[in-house]
Amino acid sequence: MIAKELMSTPLQFYFDFSSPYGFMAAQRIDALAQKHGRTVDWRPMLLGVAFKQTGAAPLTEVPLKGDYSRRDFARSARFYGIEGFRMPSRFPIPTQAPGRLVTWVRRAQPGAAAAVAKALYAAYFLHDRDISGPDVVAEVAAETGLDRAAARAALDDPAIKDAFRREVEEAISRGVFGSPFVFVDGEPFWGIDRFDQIDRWLATGGF
Amino acid sequence: MIAKELMSTPLQFYFDFSSPYGFMAAQRIDALAQKHGRTVDWRPMLLGVAFKQTGAAPLTEVPLKGDYSRRDFARSARFYGIEGFRMPSRFPIPTQAPGRLVTWVRRAQPGAAAAVAKALYAAYFLHDRDISGPDVVAEVAAETGLDRAAARAALDDPAIKDAFRREVEEAISRGVFGSPFVFVDGEPFWGIDRFDQIDRWLATGGF
Numbered sequence: 173m174i175a176k177e178l179m180s181t182p183l184q185f186y187f188d189f190s191s192p193y194g195f196m197a198a199q200r201i202d203a204l205a206q207k208h209g210r211t212v213d214w215r216p217m218l219l220g221v222a223f224k225q226t227g228a229a230p231l232t233e234v235p236l237k238g239d240y241s242r243r244d245f246a247r248s249a250r251f252y253g254i255e256g257f258r259m260p261s262r263f264p265i266p267t268q269a270p271g272r273l274v275t276w277v278r279r280a281q282p283g284a285a286a287a288v289a290k291a292l293y294a295a296y297f298l299h300d301r302d303i304s305g306p307d308v309v310a311e312v313a314a315e316t317g318l319d320r321a322a323a324r325a326a327l328d329d330p331a332i333k334d335a336f337r338r339e340v341e342e343a344i345s346r347g348v349f350g351s352p353f354v355f356v357d358g359e360p361f362w363g364i365d366r367f368d369q370i371d372r373w374l375a376t377g378g379f
Numbered sequence: 380m381i382a383k384e385l386m387s388t389p390l391q392f393y394f395d396f397s398s399p400y401g402f403m404a405a406q407r408i409d410a411l412a413q414k415h416g417r418t419v420d421w422r423p424m425l426l427g428v429a430f431k432q433t434g435a436a437p438l439t440e441v442p443l444k445g446d447y448s449r450r451d452f453a454r455s456a457r458f459y460g461i462e463g464f465r466m467p468s469r470f471p472i473p474t475q476a477p478g479r480l481v482t483w484v485r486r487a488q489p490g491a492a493a494a495v496a497k498a499l500y501a502a503y504f505l506h507d508r509d510i511s512g513p514d515v516v517a518e519v520a521a522e523t524g525l526d527r528a529a530a531r532a533a534l535d536d537p538a539i540k541d542a543f544r545r546e547v548e549e550a551i552s553r554g555v556f557g558s559p560f561v562f563v564d565g566e567p568f569w570g571i572d573r574f575d576q577i578d579r580w581l582a583t584g585g586f
Contacts, residue, residue, distance in 0.1 A: 225442045227434075235432050236556040240567060250586050251576050349443040360447060365572035369458050379457050 182213040184355040186348045189216060189267040192245040195297040197352035197364040198290055199254050204367060208374035214289045216271035217343045219351055226349050230264045256298045265304040269327055273309050275336040276326035291316045389420040391562040393555045396474040399452040402504040404559035404571040405497055406461050411574060415581035421496045423478035424550045426558055433556050437471045463505045472511040476534055480516050482543040483533035498523045
């Protein structure tokens, strides 16, 4: 009975909208889950809040790592066959607005969360639109079929702001310190380069 | 002509003897190179020197990342089928002594460098021997067939100390900030989780 229950547990997919590896993971997580009969729970978080605990900084701002990271972002996109990836003109950006939108959609229309998250990521990493601004976020929401005014209002709603803040805190209390970060039946995996381990974990029930 | 010349260029494999992922990479790098008709140049470095530039700290000492890392070390070892891996009682350790030994062997008997490096890694990550001490390092050298007294003397030789120091500085000037770190015909790859990219890079000549 436990096994059957686990089979229906969604993969918990944590990501920051300013994370290139999070963007790449977002292109692949649904297929990985579907392959094993699972669904995905899309959970935006804020790397900046996690970095306060770990002392980390945005990769591109770290000496030595910065140059390597930019090269690895582009190469990894090619490796995964993700076309059109380019580093946005402004990077990194604050991601409260897109995070709040997904928080709202997960409550108002859960089935739309994945599509909205992917549209926001595409806007930023494929089309160089600055999704830090609430008006742009509402515009992208409207492009996916959501009501623009309702979306825009949600971004200023204290209840949504508070809900997102609490979700970010909960993520960090669970040990989420990077993006992407995936829980599979409680087992934590950090990084798109752990997707092969996730694949085997789901196939075998753990190793 | 250039292509043929590249074909004979060794993979430059940088690693710190206190790095669990470096240890795991050391179990796999020769097979990866051989698959593509390449050899491996084993180049010890010192993460501590790189960390001074990047501001990084040993993974296990970072809040949130520390717990995850220990779990991921063990899980990755199982994923790669590396038997007997265990975190040493003392971790991390200073790795000047094993680094100097390999520096000496690369000069005195280049063909023995890989075997010596693997023996040192095995002593630390399989058999919990503290390889920070020069006497232990000389002992491990002797176990691989090298002359114990000559090895022990090399560890105190100012010329070897200086050579290793310069090699570490050169590595960092090339952008090496982590372990393992591999150059394939000038292209940098950080982490054992980039071995699949290295594999494709070698197969296709770059992507």
